[in-house]
Amino acid sequence: MLTKKQHELICFINDRLAETGVSPSFEEMKDALDLKSKSGVHRLISALEERQFLRRLPNRARALEVLKMPERAEKRGAAVPKPSNFRPIPEPANDVIEIPLHGRIAAGVPIEAFEGTSTLSVPAALLGNGEHYALEVSGDSMVEAGILDGDYALIRRTETARDGEIVVALIEDSEATLKYFRREGAMVRLDPANRAYDPQRYSPAQVRVQGRLAGLLRRYD
Numbered sequence: 001m002l003t004k005k006q007h008e009l010i011c012f013i014n015d016r017l018a019e020t021g022v023s024p025s026f027e028e029m030k031d032a033l034d035l036k037s038k039s040g041v042h043r044l045i046s047a048l049e050e051r052q053f054l055r056r057l058p059n060r061a062r063a064l065e066v067l068k069m070p071e072r073a074e075k076r077g078a079a080v081p082k083p084s085n086f087r088p089i090p091e092p093a094n095d096v097i098e099i100p101l102h103g104r105i106a107a108g109v110p111i112e113a114f115e116g117t118s119t120l121s122v123p124a125a126l127l128g129n130g131e132h133y134a135l136e137v138s139g140d141s142m143v144e145a146g147i148l149d150g151d152y153a154l155i156r157r158t159e160t161a162r163d164g165e166i167v168v169a170l171i172e173d174s175e176a177t178l179k180y181f182r183r184e185g186a187m188v189r190l191d192p193a194n195r196a197y198d199p200q201r202y203s204p205a206q207v208r209v210q211g212r213l214a215g216l217l218r219r220y221d
Helices: 004-020 026-032 038-050 071-075
Strands: 054-056 064-066 096-104 118-123 132-136 152-156 166-171 175-184 187-191 200-202 207-217
Touching: 004 026, 004 038, 004 064, 026 038, 038 054, 038 096, 118 132, 118 207, 132 207, 166 187, 175 200, 175 207
Parallel strands: 096 132
Antiparallel strands: 054 064, 096 118, 132 152, 152 207, 166 175, 166 207, 175 187, 187 200
8 A cells, every 4th residue: 555645646657647758857746745855756756666656767867657556546547658759868977866864874873863864966876776865984994895984875775684785783773883794693793894893793682774785975075
């Protein structure tokens, strides 16, 4: 079942495609749903993708395909449009989306405390499916993985991870850290990518995965 906003968004996209053959822009979708930022639109689109109602066409900007409509709309006879004049616009190299920027990852505060603070403009090519957020990296514990102090880590929200993945781990609900995730017997081991630091070992109850590294943005001053 879709949320009210998800239902409103897919209906708006469906109607616009039927009328013009071109997907609405993020700005148009934000205004139509009375949202405060385009990051909210991105989260809704990602949720619709995961539920297989919507598909983003690769290598194109503003190119969305409605795969199916919500059950209530289908019962009213709403049809998924297949406009013969649909010609998606080629994606410009600088196509960007906005994602939430939650703060510095070594700030010692749970990620949830940063919700809605600000946003970061990110090239769309750096992100895949799913919901994403960004954290500013603090410190040098991951330098050997190419992650430097001041970089922006682009994180895909998830609560699970495989061995060897770089994750955002919340330790004892108090401190967030970016480390390699590994299982070591009955323990969880968080490995730095800097030989000057030692691995950290915790019981599974002490660690909550809050996302996996999806990309990196570097700021050059």
